[in-house]
Amino acid sequence: MNRCRTAKFLQRLLLFRSWRVLLLRRHWQQCPDCGKGLAAAEEAGKATFSAAEIGPVKDFWPDFALSLEREKSPRKPSIWFRQRWWLGTAGLAAAGLALAVALLTGPPPPAIPDLTVKIRIQSMSIYDKPAQALIFQTPDVERTFIWVEQFNKGDKL
Amino acid sequence: MTDNELVTSCLQGRLDSYRELMARYSRYAMTVAWNVLLNREDAEDACQEAFLKAFRNLGSFDSRRSFKNWFYALLTNLCLDGIRKKKRSRELAVRYAREVPVEMHMSPDPSSAPAAFQFEWLRSLTPKERLALYLWSQEEYSGAEIAAVLGCSQNTAHVHLFRARQKLKTAMKEA
Numbered sequence: 001m002n003r004c005r006t007a008k009f010l011q012r013l014l015l016f017r018s019w020r021v022l023l024l025r026r027h028w029q030q031c032p033d034c035g036k037g038l039a040a041a042e043e044a045g046k047a048t049f050s051a052a053e054i055g056p057v058k059d060f061w062p063d064f065a066l067s068l069e070r071e072k073s074p075r076k077p078s079i080w081f082r083q084r085w086w087l088g089t090a091g092l093a094a095a096g097l098a099l100a101v102a103l104l105t106g107p108p109p110p111a112i113p114d115l116t117v118k119i120r121i122q123s124m125s126i127y128d129k130p131a132q133a134l135i136f137q138t139p140d141v142e143r144t145f146i147w148v149e150q151f152n153k154g155d156k157l
Numbered sequence: 158m159t160d161n162e163l164v165t166s167c168l169q170g171r172l173d174s175y176r177e178l179m180a181r182y183s184r185y186a187m188t189v190a191w192n193v194l195l196n197r198e199d200a201e202d203a204c205q206e207a208f209l210k211a212f213r214n215l216g217s218f219d220s221r222r223s224f225k226n227w228f229y230a231l232l233t234n235l236c237l238d239g240i241r242k243k244k245r246s247r248e249l250a251v252r253y254a255r256e257v258p259v260e261m262h263m264s265p266d267p268s269s270a271p272a273a274f275q276f277e278w279l280r281s282l283t284p285k286e287r288l289a290l291y292l293w294s295q296e297e298y299s300g301a302e303i304a305a306v307l308g309c310s311q312n313t314a315h316v317h318l319f320r321a322r323q324k325l326k327t328a329m330k331e332a
Binding site for chain 1 (some may be wrong): 172174176179180183184185187188191192199204205208209212238275278279289290292293294295297321322325328329
């Protein structure tokens with residue numbers, strides 16, 4: 001059908017649709033090539049589904065409009081979420097305020113007595129030779145060990 | 158109004174024009190998708206996505222071209238992508254869940270199936286062959302137009318059509 005020159009000529013050159021359809025139909029009835037093409041198309045048409053065969057078609061508009069709406073407006077947090085946010089902020093502010101008031105108006109903390117023993121070694125010698133001393137402070141405040149050892153040549157004090 | 162006038166109007170911000178286009182092509186789009194996917198639900202999903210994608214890409218539409226062919230090409234790509242994804246998920250299902258029986262062929266919705274034999278015949282063709290056959294037999298598309306929709310050369314479109322017809326003849330003889 002597509003190879004028939006007459007059919008191509010009629011399709012391209014005739015201006016009015018009604019004429020074109022009429023003449024093409026007449027040509028197809030007479031032309032053996034076009035007849036074969038038509039028969040093949042008709043046969044293929046039996047296998048494929050036509051628009052009439054597919055039944056009722058879903059209206060795509062509502063879902064389309066919904067998708068567009070979603071794209072336009074970014075997701076707003078829900079009222080509950082927004083309320084929770086406000087509640088959380090208010091709670092934190094109240095706790096901060098309470099802490100500040102407690103710090104400002106509360107009694108001063110008791111002074112901690114200084115119980116540490118201060119030991120300072122000026123110099124140390126063993127048999128008139130300079131020695132080095134190491135002071136060990138134990139966890140027990142009342143006990144302190146002092147380790148004295150002879151100073152060898154090359155050691156650093 | 159012509160399709161391209163509606164597109165222009167839509168690009169100027171009139172959403173009703175696109176609604177008109179959707180109303181005009183819903184049934185055709187559904188028929189194309191149905192013939193390619195052989196399943197109503199998948200066809201509806203593909204159409205819905207195609208309308209949204211077409212709307213987003215309306216700015217890139219060349220008004221000298223036919224909107225119908227442009228839209229069909231877009232829809233076809235989505236349908237073929239859908240088939241690829243489905244095939245991949247089936248392969249994964251077969252690989253990792255051998256104990257689960259997996260149906261390896263498209264399952265048409267029997268309640269809305271116009272005729273079971275049509276599904277049998279069409280199943281013997283590839284999706285591109287089915288589409289070429291549909292466009293040629295139902296919408297009277299020429300080879301060049303089929304090529305524009307399939308995004309291939311005219312010769313390839315003719316090959317798809319030729320093979321589809323050959324396979325169909327064989328399937329019809331066997332039936």
